[in-house]
Structure formats: C-alpha cells, structure tokens
Amino acid sequence: MSFPRTASPSRTSGTADAIAGGTLTTIIRGLSGSSLDLVERGKTIFLPGDPAERVYLLRCGAVRLSRVYESGEEITVALLRENSLFGVLSLLTGQHSDRFYHAVAFTRVEMISAPAASVRHAIAADARVGLMMLQGLSCRVLQTETMIETLTHRDMSSRLVSFLLVLCRDFGVPAEQGITIDLRLSHQAIAEAIGSTRVTITRLLGDLRSEGMLRIDRKKITIFDPVALSRRFS
Amino acid sequence: MSFPRTASPSRTSGTADAIAGGTLTTIIRGLSGSSLDLVERGKTIFLPGDPAERVYLLRCGAVRLSRVYESGEEITVALLRENSLFGVLSLLTGQHSDRFYHAVAFTRVEMISAPAASVRHAIAADARVGLMMLQGLSCRVLQTETMIETLTHRDMSSRLVSFLLVLCRDFGVPAEQGITIDLRLSHQAIAEAIGSTRVTITRLLGDLRSEGMLRIDRKKITIFDPVALSRRFS
DNA sequence: CAAGAATCAGCAACCAACCAGACAGGAGTT
DNA sequence: AACTCCTGTCTGGTTGGTTGCTGATTCTTG
Numbered sequence: 145m146s147f148p149r150t151a152s153p154s155r156t157s158g159t160a161d162a163i164a165g166g167t168l169t170t171i172i173r174g175l176s177g178s179s180l181d182l183v184e185r186g187k188t189i190f191l192p193g194d195p196a197e198r199v200y201l202l203r204c205g206a207v208r209l210s211r212v213y214e215s216g217e218e219i220t221v222a223l224l225r226e227n228s229l230f231g232v233l234s235l236l237t238g239q240h241s242d243r244f245y246h247a248v249a250f251t252r253v254e255m256i257s258a259p260a261a262s263v264r265h266a267i268a269a270d271a272r273v274g275l276m277m278l279q280g281l282s283c284r285v286l287q288t289e290t291m292i293e294t295l296t297h298r299d300m301s302s303r304l305v306s307f308l309l310v311l312c313r314d315f316g317v318p319a320e321q322g323i324t325i326d327l328r329l330s331h332q333a334i335a336e337a338i339g340s341t342r343v344t345i346t347r348l349l350g351d352l353r354s355e356g357m358l359r360i361d362r363k364k365i366t367i368f369d370p371v372a373l374s375r376r377f378s
Numbered sequence: 379m380s381f382p383r384t385a386s387p388s389r390t391s392g393t394a395d396a397i398a399g400g401t402l403t404t405i406i407r408g409l410s411g412s413s414l415d416l417v418e419r420g421k422t423i424f425l426p427g428d429p430a431e432r433v434y435l436l437r438c439g440a441v442r443l444s445r446v447y448e449s450g451e452e453i454t455v456a457l458l459r460e461n462s463l464f465g466v467l468s469l470l471t472g473q474h475s476d477r478f479y480h481a482v483a484f485t486r487v488e489m490i491s492a493p494a495a496s497v498r499h500a501i502a503a504d505a506r507v508g509l510m511m512l513q514g515l516s517c518r519v520l521q522t523e524t525m526i527e528t529l530t531h532r533d534m535s536s537r538l539v540s541f542l543l544v545l546c547r548d549f550g551v552p553a554e555q556g557i558t559i560d561l562r563l564s565h566q567a568i569a570e571a572i573g574s575t576r577v578t579i580t581r582l583l584g585d586l587r588s589e590g591m592l593r594i595d596r597k598k599i600t601i602f603d604p605v606a607l608s609r610r611f612s
Numbered sequence: 613c614a615a616g617a618a619t620c621a622g623c624a625a626c627c628a629a630c631c632a633g634a635c636a637g638g639a640g641t642t
Numbered sequence: 643a644a645c646t647c648c649t650g651t652c653t654g655g656t657t658g659g660t661t662g663c664t665g666a667t668t669c670t671t672g
Binding site: 209211219220221222232233235236245264267268269270271272273274275277278279281282283284285286288289291292293295296297298338339340341 | 454502525
C-alpha cells in the first residue's frame with residue numbers, strides 16, 4: 145500500500161475544513177442561543193439518551209464519540225479534531241430525537257454550539273452558512289471513510305499503522321524529528337478505536353518502537369517518518 | 379448487545395433522507411448541467427484520479443464505493459442506498475481535486491448528478507437546498523458511523539451479524555417470512571465490506587443458515603427474525 | 613438454446629495472529 | 643505516601659486467514 149491512500153483525503157479536507165471552520169465560528173457565535181464552551185479533559189459533552197437539540201463546532205482540542213455497551217465495553221466511533229461539526233443528528237428532522245453516542249472531551253476542549261433551530265434559521269437567512277456547513281460535513285464524511293479503510297485491514301499491525309497515520313493527519317504537529325501526535329493516548333484508548341485489545345496494542349507499539357519507527361514520551365507518540373511507516377503495511 | 383444499537387440510527391435517518399431525497403431530486407433536475415443517468419450493474423461511475431466535479435444523488439439501486447490496492451485487493455468503503463448523496467468531495471473547495479474512490483453500480487442504478495458549481499449556485503439562490511443537502515449528508519455520517527461500529531466487533535461472527543442488520547436497514551424489503559436484503563451479494567463482496575475473507579464468510583453464513591436464522595436464495599439473503607439475529611451477538 | 617467460460621460456494625488441513633486472563637512494576641495524581 | 647491508572651510480559655487456547663481443490667451457478671456467445 146502506498147502513502148497517497150491516507151495522504152490524498154488529508155490534503156483536501158485539511159484546508160477546506162479550516163476555512164469553513166474559521167468563518168463558521170463567527171456566524172454561529174452570532175446566533176440566538178449560541179454559546180462558547182470550555183470543557184475539561186474527560187468531561188462529558190452529551191450522553192446517549194440526551195435530547196439532540198444543539199449542533200456543535202469543535203474549535204480547539206479533540207472530542208471522542210463512543211458507544212458503551214451493557215458489557216461495559218466501549219468503542220470509539222470517531223475522534224474529532226479542530227473545526228469538526230458534530231451533533232448533526234439534531235439537524236435531521238424538525239422533531240426531537242435522542243443522542244445515541246457518548247461525546248467526551250478527549251483533551252481540553254473549546255467549542256461553540258447553537259440550537260438546531262437557530263442554525264436552520266441562519267441557513268435560511270444566509271445561504272453561505274449552508275454551504276459552509278455542507279463543506280464541514282463533507283470533511284466528516286471523508287474522515288470517517290478513511291477510518292473505515294483503517295478498520296478493514298485484516299492484521300492488527302496494518303490497522304494500527306493506518307490508524308497512526310490518520311492521527312498524524314488529524315492531530316499531528318511537527319517535531320524536531322518527525323511528527324508528534326498531539327494527544328495523550330493510552331494503549332486502551334487506541335484499542336477501543338481500532339477494535340483490538342490493550343495487550344495487543346502494547347505489543348505492536350513495542351515492535352514499532354524497536355524498529356525505530358516511533359517514540360513515545362508521556363503518552364504522546366512521535367512518528368519519525370510517516371512515509372517509511374506507511375511502507376510497513378503488510 | 380441489544381437491538382437498539384442498530385435500530386436507533388436507522389429510524390431517524392430512514393425517514394429524513396427519504397424526505398430530503400424526494401424534494402432534492404426535483405431541485406437538482408432543474409440545475410444547469412444536471413443529468414439523469416441509468417447505469418447498469420457493474421459499470422463504473424467514477425474512477426480514482428477522475429476530476430471530482432459533480433455531485434450525485436442516488437435515486438434507485440445501490441452504489442459501492444471502494445478502494446483498490448496495488449496488490450489487487452479491494453475493500454468496500456460504503457454501500458450507498460437510495461437517496462444517498464455522494465461525490466461530496468467536489469463540494470469541498472472551489473478548486474479541482476481528484477476522486478480517490480472507485481464508484482461502481484452495485485445494482486442497476488438510477489441517479490441524478492449536477493456540477494458542483496451549479497449546486498453551490500442553487501444553494502445561494504435557495505437556502506432550502508442547502509438545508510436539504512445538509513440533512514442528506516447527516517444521514518451519510520450516521521450510516522458511516524454505524525458501519526464503524528460494525529467493523530470494531532472483534533469476532534467475525536458478530537461483525538457479520540451486525541453487517542447483515544445494517545443491510546436489512548438499508549436494503550431490506552419485507553418477505554413472506556422475515557426481511558429480504560434486496561442485493562445480490564457474493565460471499566466475496568461481503569468479505570470486502572467487513573474486512574474478512576471469502577472462506578470465513580462462507581463458513582459463518584453456513585452456520586447461521588443451519589441455525590435457522592436466514593435463508594439464501596440466488597444470492598439474496600432473507601433474515602427470518604432480525605431481533606433474534608441481533609441477540610446472536612457474542 | 614446450448615456449450616463453454618467465468619464466477620461462486622463449499623470443504624479440509626495447517627498455522628499464525630491475537631484474545632483472555634493474570635500479575636508485577638512504573639508513572640502520574642492527590 | 644497511598645492510590646489509581648497505565649505499561650510490559652507470559653501462558654494457553656481459539657479464531658480466522660491461507661492454500662488448494664471440487665462441484666455448482668451464472669453469464670456469455672455462437
């Protein structure tokens with residue numbers, strides 16, 4: 145497998161959602177009922193069963209959407225980055241529906257939100273709002289589809305590598321050598337995102353480290369050379 | 379695991395995208411450069427590398443988005459149903475970008491398409507268009523996220539069952555007894571969608587059949603009792 | 613409509629990957 | 643200093659991928 149696989153979605157979405165995000169912020173801030181919220185790491189934004197009535201735009205930080213099962217097991221459905229729109233369920237119908245995901249601040253989060261009704265109103269008033277939100281959602285679709293690619297890899301090693309490249313794209317910051325994923329990730333958190341177990345992730349990350357592909361410092365992963373890593377697919 | 383997991387996203391999205399789809403059709407048909415296309419089963423709609431300049435609305439049938447690797451391996455990123463919007467990449471920027479997925483008609487397909495520029499224009503002219511497309515894309519996001527849930531199941535049996543329930547939701551039609559998935563699915567196609575192999579799918583479907591959960595007639599699967607099937611999770 | 617081609621389903625044997633469970637030592641927190 | 647959460651490692655045991663082959667369907671084409 146070649147790098148373009150993960151590289152091409154990134155470049156296109158990366159620029160576009162930043163543009164949409166930047167302008168959308170000021171628009172949503174102006175809506176009636178809008179609010180700017182700061183959420184501490186680990187705090188819940190909404191719970192399954194809560195009424196879905198607000199739309200959110202993540203300005204800063206990362207949000208994890210997950211589903212919790214009766215067994216206590218938890219899986220991650222999406223790790224949202226800056227400029228992501230979420231809570232889109234509330235846009236769907238005029239009627240009240242309930243959240244079915246658990247949204248938690250994965251880092252310290254800065255976000256803005258507004259009632260779905262206000263958003264609908266704003267779109268009616270200014271068509272550019274609709275277009276920008278459309279672009280924001282398109283990015284979400286592309287990101288989610290990339291994640292599906294990641295999850296269809298058969299062996300866990302490829303799956304992990306593919307996931308790390310996704311994280312580089314979404315949360316990577318340049319480091320002295322390579323790119324650092326700016327998230328404090330436990331092995332458990334990674335396992336929950338790619339459908340594996342903590343033990344397996346520990347082993348595979350150990351392998352990658354001893355191969356000299358990456359470094360882990362205080363739960364932050366630095367990939368020395370993403371292109372070289374992408375060659376390490378099965 | 380309980381049925382609500384797959385049931386809740388379905389109900390909300392099912393109704394909303396039908397509404398959006400119905401009205402959007404007439405609007406998009408009126409755009410300059412729009413066209414109504416009939417595509418035979420197995421024919422390509424767009425290829426990786428094609429310029430992304432049109433937006434599509436699937437009116438009838440199913441479209442498979444996939445990625446092909448150098449190895450010849452192919453994975454399915456999405457199986458789109460009626461009223462799905464796709465080709466959203468073209469909406470992202472004003473600039474030209476290229477498709478990175480392969481879109482193939484999985485059944486005989488009836489779809490309408492229009493240049494992204496016309497769509498942007500239409501949104502500017504009538505804000506309701508933007509809202510409807512937003513709802514359509516929201517459905518896509520929810521569907522894709524359901525698929526991610528499916529793919530994070532660790533054992534293949536659960537993964538297959540979860541996938542079958544997704545297909546029931548998206549392509550199910552009532553049958554004399556139970557629900558028939560109105561797609562001609564080879565075991566290979568299922569494997570490519572859930573990241574498994576043909577052989578495994580054959581075995582697992584055989585198990586489910588001998589348990590009396592389903593019937594397969596000329597590649598069409600009939601689920602006798604979705605609720606009972608959902609209880610068959612690990 | 614019939615014959616050949618191509619695709620698909622079913623089966624078996626082998627084996628590697630990875631899950632489960634358990635435990636000890638480390639890092640970070642209060 | 644006590645505590646919690648996280649990482650690292652080990653030992654079976656099982657799932658599911660791989661390969662190879664056969665017979666059945668379905669599609670194509672004369």
